[in-house]
Amino acid sequence: xxxxxxxxxxxxxxxxxxxxxxxxxxxxxxxxxxxxxxxxxxxxxxxxxxxxxxxxxxxxxxxxxxxxxxxxxxxxxxxxxxxxxxxxxxxxxxxxxxxxxxxxxxxxxxxxxxxxxxxxxxxxxxxxxxxxxxxxxxxxxxxxxxxxxxxxxxxxxxxxxxxxxxxxxxxxxxxxxxxxxxxxx
Numbered sequence: 001x002x003x004x005x006x007x008x009x010x011x012x013x014x015x016x017x018x019x020x021x022x023x024x025x026x027x028x029x030x031x032x033x034x035x036x037x038x039x040x041x042x043x044x045x046x047x048x049x050x051x052x053x054x055x056x057x058x059x060x061x062x063x064x065x066x067x068x069x070x071x072x073x074x075x076x077x078x079x080x081x082x083x084x085x086x087x088x089x090x091x092x093x094x095x096x097x098x099x100x101x102x103x104x105x106x107x108x109x110x111x112x113x114x115x116x117x118x119x120x121x122x123x124x125x126x127x128x129x130x131x132x133x134x135x136x137x138x139x140x141x142x143x144x145x146x147x148x149x150x151x152x153x154x155x156x157x158x159x160x161x162x163x164x165x166x167x168x169x170x171x172x173x174x175x176x177x178x179x180x181x182x183x184x185x
Contacts, residue, residue: 002140002147003133005155006061009053010125012173016044017118019176024114026184027107037179038098040172045091045117048169052158054084057128060150061136068139076132083124090117 020041023033062077070077094117097109140147159165 002061002064002144002151003136005148005151006053006056006133007129009048009056010129012170013049013053013121013125015173016041016049016176017121019173019180020114020118022180022184024111024118026180027111027114031183032105033101033107033183035102037176037183038102040176041114042091042095042098044169044172044176045087045094047162047164048172049121050084050088050091051162052155052169054087055158056151056154058084059154060147064140064143064147064150065136068143070135070139076127076135080124080128080132083120083127087117087120087124090120 023037023041027033057080062072062080065077066072072078072081090113094110094113097113101107101110137144155166159168
């Protein structure tokens with residue numbers, strides 16, 4: 001199935017989104033969130049979600065769908081590309097507000113940016129899981145193996161460029177969940 005790798009990414013992203021939701025609640029409750037929680041969230045959002053996952057879609061899935069007759073200048077692909085750009089913008093804002101929070105203790109902008117990121121990514125993942133990926137599976141049956149191989153190669157290449165592994169990000173997601181839970185107790 002040409003979207004299996006992307007769906008696995010979504011499961012990992014959803015774990016981090018849940019940790020972010022808990023972090024937002026802790027910030028609302030006046031708890032101090034350490035750099036050891038915030039920086040991995042930023043790293044994951046910028047590097048795994050954007051650099052790795054979105055690149056897999058933009059360099060493999062979307063071109064395959066275009067070859068299968070789906071236009072890129074309108075419709076689902078155009079919407080996903082706009083969503084990717086928006087997530088980059090919110091991610092950059094979130095990184096800046098995290099730096100501000102760590103230096104000043106003022107959490108209001110960080111809460112707002114994290115909430116915006118959570119809402120945007122949650123909606124984006126839903127659109128991909130329930131619309132785009134279904135279309136892709138129907139249209140790309142004949143090239144699924146090729147797309148799967150491309151997705152794997154892109155992921156390996158992007159993670160290698162970052163000096164990270166998928167295992168690193170899987171452990172990061174697990175540790176974030178644990179660390180945020182402990183911070184709340």
